[in-house]
Structures are given as structure tokens and as C-alpha cells.
Amino acid sequence: MNFESEFIFTVCQIGAEPALKKEIAKNHPDFKFAFSRPGYVTFKSSRGPVPFDFTLNSVFARAYGVSFGSLSEADLGRVTELAEWLKTQEPQRKIHLHVWERDLHAPGEEPLGFIAGSLLGQTENSLRKAQQNRHLFEEHGPPQVGDEVIQLVAIDPGKFGLGVFTYSRFRSPDPGGRPAIQLPSASPSRAYLKLENSLTWSQAPIRKGDLAVEIGSAPGGASYALLQRGLRVIGIDPAIMDPEILRHPEFQHIQRSVNQIPREELPDSIQWLLLDMNVEPNVSLFAVDRLASRMLNSLHGVLLTVKLNQWKFADEIPYFLEHVKAMGMVRVKAAQLAYHRQEVCIYGLTRRGQMLANATPRNSTPKRSPH
Numbered sequence: 001m002n003f004e005s006e007f008i009f010t011v012c013q014i015g016a017e018p019a020l021k022k023e024i025a026k027n028h029p030d031f032k033f034a035f036s037r038p039g040y041v042t043f044k045s046s047r048g049p050v051p052f053d054f055t056l057n058s059v060f061a062r063a064y065g066v067s068f069g070s071l072s073e074a075d076l077g078r079v080t081e082l083a084e085w086l087k088t089q090e091p092q093r094k095i096h097l098h099v100w101e102r103d104l105h106a107p108g109e110e111p112l113g114f115i116a117g118s119l120l121g122q123t124e125n126s127l128r129k130a131q132q133n134r135h136l137f138e139e140h141g142p143p144q145v146g147d148e149v150i151q152l153v154a155i156d157p158g159k160f161g162l163g164v165f166t167y168s169r170f171r172s173p174d175p176g177g178r179p180a181i182q183l184p185s186a187s188p189s190r191a192y193l194k195l196e197n198s199l200t201w202s203q204a205p206i207r208k209g210d211l212a213v214e215i216g217s218a219p220g221g222a223s224y225a226l227l228q229r230g231l232r233v234i235g236i237d238p239a240i241m242d243p244e245i246l247r248h249p250e251f252q253h254i255q256r257s258v259n260q261i262p263r264e265e266l267p268d269s270i271q272w273l274l275l276d277m278n279v280e281p282n283v284s285l286f287a288v289d290r291l292a293s294r295m296l297n298s299l300h301g302v303l304l305t306v307k308l309n310q311w312k313f314a315d316e317i318p319y320f321l322e323h324v325k326a327m328g329m330v331r332v333k334a335a336q337l338a339y340h341r342q343e344v345c346i347y348g349l350t351r352r353g354q355m356l357a358n359a360t361p362r363n364s365t366p367k368r369s370p371h
């Protein structure tokens with residue numbers, strides 16, 4: 001039995017498939033499109049079997065790995081065969097099992113009462129139970145660098161995709177690239193989910209007491225997340241903020257358009273600049289640029305939600321990244337995350353921020369205080 005494959009699977013948001021295919025054609029011309037379901041796209045390599053630790057240069061694939069094609073319920077024994085084969089290759093290697101469902105709806109567009117997981121049923125429980133005495137799969141904790149992560153993706157009723165990847169620090173440790181984040185009832189908006197997802201993905205070295213400025217802050221889900229993490233926040237937005245956020249002693253609202261705010265009006269020392277304006281990317285990046293240049297002496301980084309109001313803007317992402325670099329960022333990356341709508345997050349660190357990030361162990365981002 002041999003588990004080599006020339007195929008890879010990728011997972012993206014529903015609607016992002018054409019942008020993903022275009023991006024892979026550009027960044028990885030040796031991968032040709034093979035198969036697609038909403039939110040799940042596979043490609044075939046023209047260069048033979050793909051190593052399990054390959055890296056995909058992609059903004060739209062939030063998870064990916066080597067693919068061994070599809071299985072019916074009757075074929076689920078292949079999962080165990082794959083785990084056993086991995087053990088024979090390297091007995092000490094830890095093996096994780098991720099069982100998850102492809103996206104069935106775009107984020108925020110789930111019908112009323114929708115509960116994720118209908119395609120999964122008891123699949124994961126049955127697989128784990130059948131193997132529990134053999135300890136094939138790790139039971140607890142996220143994968144560590146070098147661990148193998150078997151992927152069983154529910155694609156359609158009774159149909160699963162089987163795959164694997166070797167975990168590295170640049171991949172999401174969460175099944176399907178979707179961290180389990182609950183929207184607190186006190187959060188004024190879903191933007192809480194986006195921001196928490198961006199912080200987990202970027203591992204931005206935010207610290208209690210840092211001052212963050214958010215352009216496009218109303219009604220306040222992102223501000224709520226930052227305040228919960230102990231940051232101070234200035235929100236810039238002509239719209240109305242949630243009254244609870246306004247009452248928070250560490251929050252200040254500047255209720256005007258960002259274009260009307262002279263740079264001098266903001267404090268001298270600002271560590272983080274965030275953006276979430278519902279306008280075209282060039283307009284919003286210009287607003288960030290104007291303020292960031294004033295903050296460079298203190299700024300650690302930027303976390304920018306850039307709206308792809310039209311999918312054609314996806315082609316311009318490399319230019320957006322160049323623009324953000326030119327603002328004084330030394331490390332810049334972008335991704336469309338699980339809780340994003342038709343938008344991407346651009347994360348940039350200044351030299352100062354990068355030094356801080358290097359000194360901060362991954363996954364040690366301060367957690368929210370309980371609420």
C-alpha cells in the first residue's frame with residue numbers, strides 16, 4: 001500500500017473558487033485544476049507526487065494538503081490504513097485526525113436555524129472509538145510542527161475527501177482552517193469573529209495596554225474584542241457606536257469620517273492600526289496610509305480588512321501588499337479567513353513590531369478575559 005499522490009485539496013470560502021483557481025494558476029503553474037465543489041477545490045501536480053509538507057502560496061486557500069481522492073462511508077477504513085502507513089514510515093511521528101465539513105454557506109448567510117455538521121454525523125466518533133485501544137491518533141491538543149494531520153472532509157452526503165499534511169507554523173492548526181470562536185452575546189457585531197480570527201491567524205503580538213485605532217469601528221464588535229483583551233481603543237466612524245462600548249473607560253469614539261481627521265488629532269503613541277471600512281480597497285488603503293505615516297515611531301503593525309466589493313479586486317492583492325509595505329511594514333501577508341465575508345485581511349508588522357513578534361512565542365497571544 002502506498003499513499004503517494006499528485007493531487008492536492010484546498011478549502012476556500014464559497015464564492016472564492018474562481019479567485020483561488022486564478023491565484024493557483026499564477027503562483028503554482030504546475031498545479032492544474034482537477035475537481036471542485038463549493039468551497040472545496042482540488043488540483044493535480046504535473047511534477048509527480050506532492051510532499052506532505054509542501055507550502056501553497058495562496059490568500060484564498062485557508063487549508064490545504066495532499067489529496068487521496070474521495071471515499072464513500074463504506075471506504076472509511078482507508079483513514080486507518082493511511083494512519084498505519086504513516087506510522088510505518090516514521091513510528092515516532094504523531095498523527096492527528098481532523099474530520100470536518102466543507103462550507104455549506106458563505107459566512108453570515110446561513111439560513112435561520114442552520115447547524116453546521118449535518119454531513120458529519122458520528123463519523124469522527126466512530127473512527128476514534130474503533131482505534132482508541134491502538135492510540136493511532138492524538139486525542140488532545142493542536143498539532144505541533146512536524147506532526148502529520150489526516151484530513152477527512154465531508155464534501156456531500158455520504159462522500160468524504162481524504163488527505164494529509166505535515167503541520168508547519170504557517171498553517172492553521174484548526175480543522176478546515178476554522179478556529180472555534182463563539183460570538184459573545186455582548187458583542188455588538190459579527191466583526192468580533194473576524195477580528196479574533198485575524199488575531200489567531202496573524203499571531204499579532206498585541207499586549208495589554210497597547211493603543212489601537214480602528215477606522216470603521218461602528219457598531220463595535222472588533223472594539224469589543226480588543227477591549228476584552230485589555231487594549232485601549234480609539235474608534236473612527238461617523239456611524240453610531242454601541243452604547244456599552246461608548247461607556248467603556250478605555251474606548252474613545254471620534255464620530256467623523258476618517259478623511260476629516262487631521263493626523264495631529266491622534267495621540268503620538270499608537271501601537272496598532274486597524275481598518276474595516278465598507279469602501280473600495282484603494283480608498284480605504286489611502287486612509288490608512290495617511291494616518292500610518294504619522295505613527296511610524298510607535299506603530300507595531302496593521303490589521304486591515306480590505307473589502308473585495310467586486311471579485312476583480314482579488315487580482316490587485318499583490319499591489320495592495322506592496323502599498324502596505326510602502327507604509328513602513330517589513331513583513332506583510334494576506335488571507336481570506338473562515339469568518340470573513342467577501343474580504344481579506346492584510347497583516348503588516350513594522351520593524352519594531354517584528355522584533356516584538358520574534359520575542360513572543362507563538363500561541364502566547366493574550367487570551368480574552370472571561371466575560
Ligand SMILES: C[S@@+](CC[C@H](N)C(=O)[O-])C[C@H]1O[C@@H](n2cnc3c(N)ncnc32)[C@H](O)[C@@H]1O
Binds near residue numbers: 237
Ligand atoms: C463593516 S462596518 C465596521 C464594523 C466594525 N468594525 C465593528 O467591529 O462592528 C464598516 C464601517 O465603515 C464605516 N465607514 C465608511 N466610510 C467611512 C469613513 N470615511 N470613515 C470612517 N468610517 C467609515 C461605516 O460607517 C461602517 O460603520
